[in-house]
Structure formats: C-alpha cells, structure tokens
Amino acid sequence: MASLLYYPVYVLEGCIALTIGFYMLSLIMPRAAFVARSLASYLSLLFCAGLGVITSIALSLLGHGQSAQWAVGRSFKYVMALTTGVRFKIDDPKNILGKTRPAVFIGNHQTELDVLMLGCMFPKYCSVTAKSSLRKTPFLGWFMSLSGSIFIDRASKTDARAAMAGAANQIQKKQQSVYMFPEGTRSYSKEPELLPFKKGAFHLAVQAQVPIVPVVVANYSHVLNVKDLVFNAGIIPIKVLDPIDTTGLTTADVDELCKNTRDLMLKELITLTAKARGQSVSEIPVANNHPSVAKTSGTDMQVAA
Numbered sequence: 001m002a003s004l005l006y007y008p009v010y011v012l013e014g015c016i017a018l019t020i021g022f023y024m025l026s027l028i029m030p031r032a033a034f035v036a037r038s039l040a041s042y043l044s045l046l047f048c049a050g051l052g053v054i055t056s057i058a059l060s061l062l063g064h065g066q067s068a069q070w071a072v073g074r075s076f077k078y079v080m081a082l083t084t085g086v087r088f089k090i091d092d093p094k095n096i097l098g099k100t101r102p103a104v105f106i107g108n109h110q111t112e113l114d115v116l117m118l119g120c121m122f123p124k125y126c127s128v129t130a131k132s133s134l135r136k137t138p139f140l141g142w143f144m145s146l147s148g149s150i151f152i153d154r155a156s157k158t159d160a161r162a163a164m165a166g167a168a169n170q171i172q173k174k175q176q177s178v179y180m181f182p183e184g185t186r187s188y189s190k191e192p193e194l195l196p197f198k199k200g201a202f203h204l205a206v207q208a209q210v211p212i213v214p215v216v217v218a219n220y221s222h223v224l225n226v227k228d229l230v231f232n233a234g235i236i237p238i239k240v241l242d243p244i245d246t247t248g249l250t251t252a253d254v255d256e257l258c259k260n261t262r263d264l265m266l267k268e269l270i271t272l273t274a275k276a277r278g279q280s281v282s283e284i285p286v287a288n289n290h291p292s293v294a295k296t297s298g299t300d301m302q303v304a305a
Helices: 002-025 032-061 065-083 114-121 132-136 140-146 160-174 200-208 251-277 298-302
Strands: 086-091 104-107 126-131 150-152 177-180 212-217 234-240
Touching: 002 032, 032 065, 032 114, 032 140, 065 086, 065 114, 065 126, 086 114, 104 200, 114 212, 114 234, 126 132, 126 140, 132 140, 132 150, 150 160, 160 177, 160 200, 177 200, 200 212, 200 251, 212 251, 234 251
Parallel strands: 086 234, 104 177, 104 212, 126 150, 126 177
Antiparallel strands: 212 234
C-alpha cells in the first residue's frame, strides 16, 4: 500500500530528472530544448492546477472566489518564467485591465502557450468561458465553478442570442468579465495571422451591454513553433487596445462589430510583431487570406468561441 502512495512521487521525480537531462542535452543539441521546455511546461501546469483547487476553495470561503483564476494564473506566470524562461510583457498604459469591469476580453489564439499568456495578463474578476458539461468534471469542473467560470450550454437548440442570454445574465449579475478567443482554434502561424472570427463573443458582449476589450499578442513563432520543434526562452509583447463600447448595439450590429474589431486587431498584430522583430511594417509578411467572419453554422451559433 505504501508503495502505491509513493508511486506518484517516483513518477514526478523521474519527470523532473528527465527535464533537467534534456536541458543539459540542449547545450549540444538545440532541438532537445523543445522537449525540455515542453516537459517543464506540463509539470508547471500540473503543479499550478493542483494549487488552483486549494486556492479556489480558500478564496471562496473568504468571499473572493472570483479572483481565483487571477491568483492561479499569476502563480503559473512566475513558475513558467523560472522553469522555461518565457515571459509576456504587457503594454497597458491606461490600466484598462485594472479599470474595465465587466467586459468581454478577446485575443488572438496562436499556440498552447496562450495559457501562459492568460496567466500573465488575466485581470481580477475575470474568467474563461466553458461548455456547461465541464461543470460536472471532477477537479477541473469544481475549480472552474469555484473560480467563477461562465458556463454556456453548447448543446442548446436555440440560436446564438438565446444561448448567450444565460452567460450575459451571469456577467451582469456577478460583474464578472470573461476572456474569449474568437478565432475558435489555434493558428500555429509563423507570421501575423488571424483566422476568421466566430461571433459568439460579440453576441455575448452585445447582449450583456458590456465593452469588448481587444488584446493583441505579437506573433511568437520564434519562441514556440510546434511544427519545427522550436521552444526557446524569450519575452513576448502584448498590447491592450481601447475598449469598444457596445451600449445601444443590437444583434443586427454584430457582423459589422466583428469585422471592424478583427481588422483593428490584425493591424495591431502586424505593427506589434514588426516592433518586436525590429523591422518595419512593410517587411512583415502577413499570412492572412481568410474572411473576417466565419461562416455561420449551428455549432458556431451555439458556442462562445
């Protein structure tokens, strides 16, 4: 029985030793750094997820459960800086992250490293959105419920407006912001690119009558490129754009709102990437041959992508 209890410890020790070994190997074989930082990232995530369950319970008991995701995200930020050397630098001179509440924050979606990006910039009283079925998932669902996640019924047969109504009510009632990726999936692009935007986030903001806050992350394929097995230490810039007011807008305005917001974010993405690379905007190749708004389907209309 005792050996079974020690088994997870042995596995953890083995993973840590393996990570250190690959870091040492990367001194003579650069590609080994990809494996080393990948292992370090998963170990860091596992540690912070465990910490998150405890933190969310403690903060909920103290009446601050809505800050749990912020607190756990910040712990992930510092742990990842230590174990991988990857950091995100936030440009938010107007303190929009600290002053705008509630809001629908939206950002470009590049790779799995966006989890760390959220940990670095996540404002207080903000949460992610999730499908309602996750609420019953052990540990993960408990943590998300305790930390104030906004759950959306993706299996609903109603249209997007009705599907977002419950989430909009939660935002208004709890004064809880949400962070969403309107592209709906990761782009994994080497150059600045935005996939077509799905409209869930915009329907949600309009129904809740809260501002949309675009957050743009420079292309960071020089730090993480899964296809080329590249994973380096580095500093990645983030720019928080001015809030976009939705007061008085209706569902009839969502298409234009979605298109204009995407155009604004793509322009900033190119500018921010050029600045990070020390190049002019004209030198930046843009991988963008997508329409601004994704074609509507039953699934798209049900999901706050």
